[in-house]
Amino acid sequence: MNILVTTFCLDKAGSHVLALALASELAKKHNVYFFNQNEQLTDQAMVAQYLSPAVQLVSMDQYPLFNKLVWKLNALGQKLGLGFSVHERVKTLFGCYLIRRHRIDVLHSHEPMVAKSRVTQLCRLTGVPTVVTDHQGYSMLIKVGEFSFVPYANLAAAVVGVSQYTADLFTGKLQETPSEEERRAGESILATDYQKEYENAKQHTPQPRQPITTRVEVIYNGVPPYVPIGPEPAPVPVPAGSFVFGMVGRGTQQKGWSDALAAYVQIKELYPDRRFAFIAMGDGAYLRSLRAEYEAAHPDIFFLGSVQTPHPYMRQCHVGLFPSWFSEAQPISIIEFFENGVPVIASPLGGIPEMVRPPDKPTAGRLLRMNSDATPHRADLVAAMQAYIDDEALLATHAQAARQLRQTYDVAHCAAQYEALFREVAQ
Numbered sequence: 001m002n003i004l005v006t007t008f009c010l011d012k013a014g015s016h017v018l019a020l021a022l023a024s025e026l027a028k029k030h031n032v033y034f035f036n037q038n039e040q041l042t043d044q045a046m047v048a049q050y051l052s053p054a055v056q057l058v059s060m061d062q063y064p065l066f067n068k069l070v071w072k073l074n075a076l077g078q079k080l081g082l083g084f085s086v087h088e089r090v091k092t093l094f095g096c097y098l099i100r101r102h103r104i105d106v107l108h109s110h111e112p113m114v115a116k117s118r119v120t121q122l123c124r125l126t127g128v129p130t131v132v133t134d135h136q137g138y139s140m141l142i143k144v145g146e147f148s149f150v151p152y153a154n155l156a157a158a159v160v161g162v163s164q165y166t167a168d169l170f171t172g173k174l175q176e177t178p179s180e181e182e183r184r185a186g187e188s189i190l191a192t193d194y195q196k197e198y199e200n201a202k203q204h205t206p207q208p209r210q211p212i213t214t215r216v217e218v219i220y221n222g223v224p225p226y227v228p229i230g231p232e233p234a235p236v237p238v239p240a241g242s243f244v245f246g247m248v249g250r251g252t253q254q255k256g257w258s259d260a261l262a263a264y265v266q267i268k269e270l271y272p273d274r275r276f277a278f279i280a281m282g283d284g285a286y287l288r289s290l291r292a293e294y295e296a297a298h299p300d301i302f303f304l305g306s307v308q309t310p311h312p313y314m315r316q317c318h319v320g321l322f323p324s325w326f327s328e329a330q331p332i333s334i335i336e337f338f339e340n341g342v343p344v345i346a347s348p349l350g351g352i353p354e355m356v357r358p359p360d361k362p363t364a365g366r367l368l369r370m371n372s373d374a375t376p377h378r379a380d381l382v383a384a385m386q387a388y389i390d391d392e393a394l395l396a397t398h399a400q401a402a403r404q405l406r407q408t409y410d411v412a413h414c415a416a417q418y419e420a421l422f423r424e425v426a427q
Helices: 014-026 044-050 064-079 086-101 118-126 137-143 164-171 180-193 195-201 257-270 285-294 332-339 352-356 378-390 392-409 411-426
Strands: 002-007 031-036 056-058 106-109 130-134 158-161 215-218 243-248 276-281 301-305 319-322 344-346 365-367
Touching (some): 002 086, 002 118, 014 130, 014 411, 064 086, 130 137, 158 411, 164 215, 285 301, 319 378, 332 392, 344 352, 344 378, 365 378, 378 392
Parallel strands (some): 002 031, 158 215, 243 319, 344 365
């Protein structure tokens, strides 16, 4: 098969890790091309780590003279007051060219099909069978009562939920009625952390929910096992005997950094005779503001910034923290913590409960209670951290379970399920 994978961009995010890793696995048997729609938002180190040379990465900046001309036309269009971006229009035509040029059998999108998304336009203009992986895009819209995406989602040949929760919320089998406080909190997060995507999706006039008619499947994320490339980074200089908490994620408010850091400070106050450390792996304006607030007074909090290879630092951790706000999909970082035998304390959002407490499998962490505004209950976070500090047997049991659960997220198994789905929709 000829497969075109596309993402809104390739900045650092778990969904983009999956997209790259899955494309690389599929390229072992198929011709796979990867269309990065926003070349200016690319984490080159992430691409180098997860994308196989067998996958052809394509973007507008690979045609520099043409791209420069289009940008000039775009500037001219803005001066003339055109109500659209020339560069964005041409980029859509470029996507159509890729589909025709490479005789694409299946378009695999890692962004949702909504009113103004490019993947919706490509599907309509070319008729290529399109499979959308819903990492949490649709879930976040549903949780604020925004259903205008449904007619566009139904254009897809199939929508893949990365968890049963994601699929059930998408189809309406699971009904959640957000409180007004939760809805406002969600809209605030969408407008700040996912501004462009939200603007593409929302309608000014509320739309009633229409039925989902497209095919819906559940395929858990698959992540390749960590293999060092070159020398590993030096470990964080954590004092001997420290109990170490770790956290990985984008440096946004939605990831719960403020709750994690505040809870960590409380833990130190509760155990004045114990040594602790906190390894923070992530970057963003919000996290940098917290770093300015905490770093000088707490030298045992190690702010590492964006980390391409978290595994060496994860090995130093006893417990991983995921106190996210409002919504989550199936965080790749939880899988990476599991690979290193590290249990997690996490908000019960999206697919996280299926990861941490799967049915008929061992438990590998603690799930938090949530407040009415979709934020984690901070006192519960502190209590969960205490439970692992006080109970070495619990920590050891959950660490062993974490290693066992890592097998659930085998990338070859994940790719095989996508391959079977692609073959069916391409017929």
